[in-house]
Amino acid sequence: MLSLNSELGGVAAATMEENRCKFWLPKKNRFCANSPSKRLPGINAGNEEEEDNVSSEMKRSAVYSMTVTQFCKLINKIESVHASTCKDILESYKVPEACNMWIKREVDRKLPFQEKHVAQQASILGNLEDFGVIKSSVGSKEGDNQGFCSDNSNSVHAVVEFGAGRGYLTQMLADCYGFDTVFLVERKSYKLKADRSLRQKESLILERLRIDIEDLNLNAVESLRGIPYLAIGKHLCGPATDLTLRCCLSEQCNQGSVQDCRSNANLKGLAIATCCHHLCQWKHYTNRKFMSDLGITKEQFHAITWFTSWAVDADHGSDLSDITDCSLHSQSIYYSEEKQRSGDEHGVEDVVRNMKPVERAMLGFKCKQIIDVGRMMWAKEHGLDSQFVKYVPSSISPENHLLLARHAKCL
Secondary structure, three states: OOOOOOOOOOOHHHHHHHHHHEEOOOOOHHOOOOOOOOOOOOOOOOOOOOOOOOOOOHHHHHHOOOOHHHHHHHHHHHHHHHHHHHHOOEEEEOOOHHHHHHHHHOOOOOOOOOHHHHHHHHHHHHHHHHHHOOOOOOOOOOOOOOOOOOHHHHHHOOEEEEEEOOOHHHHHHHHOOOOEEEEOOOOOOOOOOOOOHOOOOOEEEEEEEOHHHHOOOOOHHOOOOOEEEEEEEEEEEEHHHHHHHHHHHHHHHHHHHHHHHHHHHEEEEEEEEEEEHHHHHOOOOOHHHHHHHHOOOHHHHHHHHHHHHHHHHHHOOOOOOOOHHHOOHHHHHHHHHHHHHHHOOOOOHHHHHOOOOOHHHHHHHHHHHHHHHHHHHHHHOEEEEEEEEEEOOOOOOOOOOEEEEEEEOOO
16 A cells, blocks of 8 residues: 655655655636635625635734724624524533553653643544544444444545544554554654554554645545545644545535545544644634624634634633633623724723733634534534534633534434
C-alpha cells in the first residue's frame, strides 16, 4: 500500500507527488478556489466562489467601525439567536474503561504523555462509544467485533483522522478499540509522529495522506473506496472543520451524483473537536443558509467569529462551563450607548475596553456555540444523526466543543 510520507526522497518523492495528485479535487470542483468573484449583497447562499480570506485584523476593524448602537444591536441578536438555537448542550466528559491503558500510562514509554491531551482524546473516544459508533471489548463476550458498531452490515472498518498532526488520537483509538486500518490526513510534516508505533502493530495498515483537506477527494483514495469508515479530528482549526464536513459529505450528492452518494454512505460516524473559531470564513462555512435564516449577514458572521477569540482569552483556571447560561446584560455596554448619544463616548473600541473579562468570555462562548450548532444542523440535513456536546471542562481546555454524527443505521 502506498505510504505518503514527507521523508521520502529522490525518485520515491517524485512518485509520492504523482500519487498525491490522484487524491486532489479538480480545481473547478473545489469549494474555494482563489479566483476573483463578484461580490454579492447580503448573504450568498449558493456555491459561488468568493473573495479571499478575511483576516482577523479586517474583522476587528469592521467591528470597531460600527456605531455603538449597531454594536449593541448585534449583541442583542447574538443573545436572541443563542437562546433560540443553542438549548440543551450536554456536558459529556467521558473517561471510558477501554482507555485505561493510556490513562494509567501503561503504553509505550516512548510515546509523549500530557494529561490534558489524554483526557481530551479519551473523552472524544468515550463519546463515540456512548453514541454507538465504536465498541469496546471491555466486558463483551469473546468473539465480539471490538471497534465496530453493533450492526455488522454497517460496521466501521477504517479510521480517517483529519488534521492528524502527529496522529496520537488515532494511536489511542487503535490501542484501545482495535482498529487496524487508519488514514492520517495532514498537510504538514511532523517529527515524533505516532506512525512508528502504529507500524509496529501486526496487521495494522497505515496510510498518511499529506494533502490539504480542501484539496482532498476521498473517492480517489483507492484503498478506502467502498470501506465503511469513521472520520475523526481533534482541534480542527477554523475552516478545517467545515472543509472536513464537506470532504466526508460531498455536496455533489445534492446534485444527483450516484457515485458520491454511495461514497457518503460509507461514512458511518464522525467526531470533530472544533477549535479556533476566530479563523472561520464565510466562504467556507457549511451552513450559510442557517445563518441567513437567522438574519445574520456575512459581515455579522465575521464579527461573530472575531468575538469567539474572547472565549479563550479568559482565565480558565476554574471551570466556566456554566458561563453561557447567563444573559449578557452588560451595564457598561448600554451605558456607553447613552454616552455616545450625548457625545461623550468615542466608540465601540471604548465599549469593548470597558467590558469585564467574564462578559467578553461569555459572548465568545455563545458565538462559538452558534457556529457549531449550524454545523450540526448541516450534518443532520445530510442524513446523519448528530449531537453537539461539551466533551471536557473548560478548565482542561476552553476549546471543549465536540460535534458527533453517525449513520442512521449505526446504532
